[in-house]
Amino acid sequence: MFARGYPVASLAAHTTRRALPGLGSARAYASTPPRGPVRRVLRPIYVAGAAALAAGFTLYSFDSRAGVHRYVITPLMRYFLDAEQAHAWAVEAAKWGLVPRDGKPDDDALRVTLWGRELSNPIGLAAGFDKHAECIDSMFSLGFGTVEVGSVTPEPQPGNPKPRVFRLAEDGAIINRYGFNSQGHQAVLEHLRMRKRHHRAYGKLNAYRSFHDGRLLGINLGKNKTSPEDTGDDFVLGVQRLGHMADYLVVNVSSPNTPGLRGMQRKDVLYNLLKEVKQARDALDEPRPPLLVKIAPDLSDGELEDIAAVVYDCQLDGIIVANTTIQRPSTLKSDPVLARESGGLSGPPVRPMTLHCLREMYRLTGGTVPLIACGGVQSGKDALDYARAGATTIQLYTGMVYEGPGIVRRIKDEIADELHGKRWMDVIGEDVRSASPPPSPPSL
Numbered sequence: 001m002f003a004r005g006y007p008v009a010s011l012a013a014h015t016t017r018r019a020l021p022g023l024g025s026a027r028a029y030a031s032t033p034p035r036g037p038v039r040r041v042l043r044p045i046y047v048a049g050a051a052a053l054a055a056g057f058t059l060y061s062f063d064s065r066a067g068v069h070r071y072v073i074t075p076l077m078r079y080f081l082d083a084e085q086a087h088a089w090a091v092e093a094a095k096w097g098l099v100p101r102d103g104k105p106d107d108d109a110l111r112v113t114l115w116g117r118e119l120s121n122p123i124g125l126a127a128g129f130d131k132h133a134e135c136i137d138s139m140f141s142l143g144f145g146t147v148e149v150g151s152v153t154p155e156p157q158p159g160n161p162k163p164r165v166f167r168l169a170e171d172g173a174i175i176n177r178y179g180f181n182s183q184g185h186q187a188v189l190e191h192l193r194m195r196k197r198h199h200r201a202y203g204k205l206n207a208y209r210s211f212h213d214g215r216l217l218g219i220n221l222g223k224n225k226t227s228p229e230d231t232g233d234d235f236v237l238g239v240q241r242l243g244h245m246a247d248y249l250v251v252n253v254s255s256p257n258t259p260g261l262r263g264m265q266r267k268d269v270l271y272n273l274l275k276e277v278k279q280a281r282d283a284l285d286e287p288r289p290p291l292l293v294k295i296a297p298d299l300s301d302g303e304l305e306d307i308a309a310v311v312y313d314c315q316l317d318g319i320i321v322a323n324t325t326i327q328r329p330s331t332l333k334s335d336p337v338l339a340r341e342s343g344g345l346s347g348p349p350v351r352p353m354t355l356h357c358l359r360e361m362y363r364l365t366g367g368t369v370p371l372i373a374c375g376g377v378q379s380g381k382d383a384l385d386y387a388r389a390g391a392t393t394i395q396l397y398t399g400m401v402y403e404g405p406g407i408v409r410r411i412k413d414e415i416a417d418e419l420h421g422k423r424w425m426d427v428i429g430e431d432v433r434s435a436s437p438p439p440s441p442p443s444l
């Protein structure tokens, strides 16, 4: 007789050998049921259970609403990685598509018309996260209505020495002095071309350069540190080289980490710059991307008035209000040593400044120029406050650092709830309009 092909004698010898170092006697061992058949039945059940669990967890974690992102992955990344490492890892994961998806369709109340195009929602990703245009589609899959890449400089440059990004966790804020670390126009153009080839291969080219219906891709243009001050050449090059890949372009004259850049917000300098850049934009083939300027939240009311006049005169298509601030509000709760790090502060502490600039800009432009609000948005209420102060759409970055990718869906749901049957478009500028009549259009 053979059991599983082994002679019984051999099996007995094996049993005896196994019994000796164990519980004592071979009889005790022999009285326990044979484990082979039980294992054979249980193993596939274990394997199937583990596979089902893994599949379930994967499906769950690929839903942007899953709490695991907000309560587990994001805090773990903050605990184990410094701010710049966490940023690099997040971009790397997104490059490989390892990000959750917002599978829920956008509520109709969130639709917004911008530059004659209808967007499915007004929430955008601000510049600075995807600096080199490496993970655009992953960002759209989080549910953003607009994604802005950059800032991109003409030549590659490394930016400032590390460390250059700091979390002010108690304030939900960040200080960064990246200093336009950029792979340069050529590399970004190559990334955008590769992406276009990919979308073409899948037959997904459409009227949007985002290649997603109802969503826009913005390219934010910066300036090399070594370029001469007060000249617009770098921005003109950006328009010429990258303009045909963008649904809109942004002239960034407000980053605090490039010496002399913010000085380009001065009336006469800005006028010459924007005229020159606008000419370059007008020379592009149709459809020409709308051209915007991004301003700082630290401007005085007089400076805002000057900028409104310049924007109006140059017939720009919009203003992003605003970049990070060089101020350190007295409300900051984080370690003062950290708060003294030089660089631009972002997150909730900039909200009051940004809100003030936005209201003023809406009043000054009489609501005729689309305004994109950016600074410390963490909730649907923050977004609606900006809309009521005159924002056509909003952008965020720091909120996603602290909350993770689910913030986009949460904010969209909160807006839809808080609109109480109204539409986003209905509330734009309503606070400012009710407070004061629109002034006559500004002029230089």
Ligand SMILES: Cc1cc2nc3c(=O)[nH]c(=O)nc-3n(C[C@H](O)[C@H](O)[C@H](O)COP(=O)(O)O)c2cc1C
Binding pocket: 126, 127, 128, 129, 131, 150, 151, 165, 174, 176, 178, 180, 220, 252, 255, 294, 322, 323, 324, 345, 346, 347, 348, 350, 374, 375, 376, 377, 395, 396, 397, 398, 399
């Ligand atoms: C780490 C970091 C890098 C940034 N880099 C850029 C940039 O390259 N260009 C730019 O225009 N704004 C940049 N910003 C500013 C953001 O686009 C945004 O204007 C600002 O952070 C305020 O929004 P938030 O409070 O939602 O982050 C950066 C912000 C952060 C936090």
